[in-house]
Each structure stands twice: as C-alpha cells, then as structure tokens.
Amino acid sequence: MSNIAGKAYAMNVITPVRWYTAWLNKLFFWVALKRPSTLSGLQTLSLIHYARWVIIGRKQFPHLSPDQPKENLNYSYMLFFSNFNGSWDQYVDSFTFAIPGGLDLFWKWNVRYSKSVALTPFHNYIQYNQLETIHYYNAYPLATSNDVKSAKTVKDTLSDFNKTVEEGSDEEFLKRYHGVLRGLQHDLGAMHPTPIISMSAYQVEKRERWHAGQLDQEQGHV
Template structure:
C-alpha cells in the first residue's frame, strides 16, 4: 500500500453529509463551476494535478453483484479525490494557508467538519476520513504536473521555432533563439527523483529495494 508514486500523492477522502442537505452542496458546486474565479486559488496552487468533489447519494454506492449485501446508509457521502506533488502535510497545509474559505465552503455541510483553521482539527478530520490508496501507478515518476506542463510547452515551442527559422539569416536566427530561451525560461527545470516525502516512506522504499537485491549489505 502506498499513497505515493514517484512525485505524486493520491488522496481520497470520503465524508458523510446529511442526505437532505446534499442539494445545498450541489448548488455550491454548480456556482463554483459557473464562476471560475472561485477556483482561482486552487488553480494557482501548482502542486495540484487536479481535485474533484463528488456527491454519492445514499443509494448510489456501486452494487456489483447480487451476492453483495445491500448497505443501509444513514448518510450521503462526499468523495474528494486529488493527485498532487509533495507530501501530505505540504498539500493539506497549502490548502489551509491559501484557500481556507474555499475549503470551508465545499465542506461546510459535511458532518463534523471542523473548519480548515485551526490546522490540527482539520488535519485530524482529513486523516480520519482518508482512504489509503491500494494501487497507484505513475507513468512519469520523475515528473510533477509543472514538469508535464513545461514539457508540453517546450515541445510546442521547439517545433514552432524549428519551422519558423529554417530560412532565417544568422541575425534573425540569433534573435529568435534568444526569444525561444526567454519564452521557456520557466520551463527548463531539471527532472530528477523526488526529495524524500517522509522518513517512513523512504525507509519503506529502501527496504523494498533491499529485498529486491538492489541495495547491498547492512543498510536496510
């Protein structure tokens, strides 16, 4: 089990909500989507790949086989699902530092939501309601979402540049080349392994590598 794959962390949080206040949350979601400025903070936090909130009604939980017992749920649930770069602390803290009022708006009608400030009760609420990730695959473990965006920009710019400068004079080429570098000056970061997310995760990884025969001798 790990919530971490490469530089990405997967978070699932499922919190109960009274079925008769679900419509309020749906109105809030609808209003937020209609009004993109409410999500500006979320988008500015560039460590986030994406975040999604979904309401699952009392009778909407998947029933995949007739032999699966029917549950009798008292509450509807709100599923929050997000992938991000960095540690749990870094992510949750960025959320509460930067957009506490936005969080409170989305979670306001959830049972026993403590508000996002002060921090410790919010940490406990998220931790308590978080479902750990059983399987997590990452195709680009060295890449953050910023790196992926940058790679796309570099590719597009480079192709444009190549097409536009084939017939250029030396002077034009130099000018265009300077412009290319200037345009890409925030997209040239190196891509190496992630800093250690936590000592526990690091130790798990080292033990796995030792068992796989990739680490020698004593240091496991």
C-alpha cells in the first residue's frame, strides 16, 4: 500500500471550496498562525509527524505549457497533507477529539462538510475526498514521530556531554556519564515493526538480518 511506509501513513485530502468563500479559509489559517494556541490540542498529538493545509484558487493551478488547456473550475480547493503513526481510524479520531472546533473552522466552508462530530459522517467525508498516495518514501520507516524527537534529544545531549569529556578526574567523568544515561532513559530504545507494516519496512528488517548473518542461515533451512 503506497500510503504506508513502515510505521508512517501519508494522507492527502483535497476538498472543494466555493471560490467566493476561500478568503475566509485563508483568514482562519492566518489567525491560527498568529495564535498557535488555537491548535494547542493538535500539538499534543505525538503520533503526528506534520500536518498542513493549503488553499489553491480556481485560477491558480499550474499552467505548464501554452498547449495545455486551461481549467475552467467552479471551485477553489483546499489540500490537506499529513504524515502520522498508527492506523487511519486512530489518526482521524485523535484529530476529532483534539481540535473538533479547529477542524470545523478550517473545513467549515468546504462543500458538503459534515462537521467533525459525529465521527461516522466525518470519516465518510475524509474517505470520499482522500487521494491515494502513488509514491511515498520514508528515510526511516521504523521510526515513529517520538523516535525522531528522542533521537534529536540524544544527539544534542551527547554533543553537549562531549564538550566536557576532558574536564575533571575519571571519577567526575563517570559521574557525569551516569547522569547522562539516567537523563536519557526515556529516549533510548529499539525500533521494532508494528502490525501496520510495508515492503519498505520489510526490506529494512531483511537488511538488518543480512548484516547480522541470519538471512543466509534462514534461507539455508528453506
């Protein structure tokens, strides 16, 4: 499934907006940028890698060649892009519970938007307007959003620690080293596949087994 690369899912949703109300969506986006607290519920969802909304006017679609016919569209369009961990249902439900008012504000003027509550009509709306991802590349398919944040924390902490390795006695070094390990306990862990898996994650696992010398042994027993 192209939408999935390892533990990450790529969602693309495009919904029509009446061209004469598109400016209202842009206004809501501007307010959200100026007042991030309006999306504070969204920022607490650790399963999200990123989420983005974009408005494309009915006369703003790319025109790449004089030979290309110009579109005569009745609507502007809102594009929603997001990468997240977990299942489709988990993500959409989490979005609904985290910022139901924000979702209604962003999609309010979109054609046939059903509101984020109740869940079933909202699910149907997203499914109807979702586009399948033809190609989705993930450099670290087994890393969740939290894994990426933890890796950055480990890197920054070790970089700071490395600046002090030549300071003090061996005993002081060991004390600082143990302190670093204790401080990073929540950020150290192995990345393992989940039930939501893809060929890219399978290839990573296969390559790891090959490096460990296990693959030849497994194939030898087949």
